[in-house]
Amino acid sequence: MTDATRFKDNGNGTITDLKMKLIWKSTDSFQDNKKWQNWFKCQDYTEITNIQRFAGSEEWRYPNEEEAWSLFDLNSKNTDKYGDEIYLDPIFESGSGGTTWTIEEKDSSALVIQYEDGVKVWPSKYANMNMCVRLVRNLT
Numbered sequence: 001m002t003d004a005t006r007f008k009d010n011g012n013g014t015i016t017d018l019k020m021k022l023i024w025k026s027t028d029s030f031q032d033n034k035k036w037q038n039w040f041k042c043q044d045y046t047e048i049t050n051i052q053r054f055a056g057s058e059e060w061r062y063p064n065e066e067e068a069w070s071l072f073d074l075n076s077k078n079t080d081k082y083g084d085e086i087y088l089d090p091i092f093e094s095g096s097g098g099t100t101w102t103i104e105e106k107d108s109s110a111l112v113i114q115y116e117d118g119v120k121v122w123p124s125k126y127a128n129m130n131m132c133v134r135l136v137r138n139l140t
Helices: 029-033 039-051 065-070
Strands: 007-009 014-017 022-025 099-106 109-114 136-138
Touching: 029 039, 065 099, 065 109
Parallel strands: none
Antiparallel strands: 007 014, 014 022, 022 136, 099 109
């Protein structure tokens, strides 16, 4: 499956990922809130997104490691909030935070995937520096 057939813009702020059988929010929490947020504040963002039934769903959640990592693609180019190149399909809105928190936790840390370099890091869930989340839900 090529990227041209993998992703479909649904025209409602969501992107269907046919390869992973997921629906992604086309913007991340940084784009929506205009600020970096720690893991817990992103939980609040997730709850609000579900309460508002964004795109008709109450099932938005953090991605797991496999889901978040699947978006990192050296053949895809997009730009982050600084205008720097990141490896995220251009079907997603440009100007993102360029990272995503995941649901993977270890003690007081959580896994973050960085789309600018593909590095996986485990910062404190209390960290506010350059962190945001891109929400996902299962394709039903």
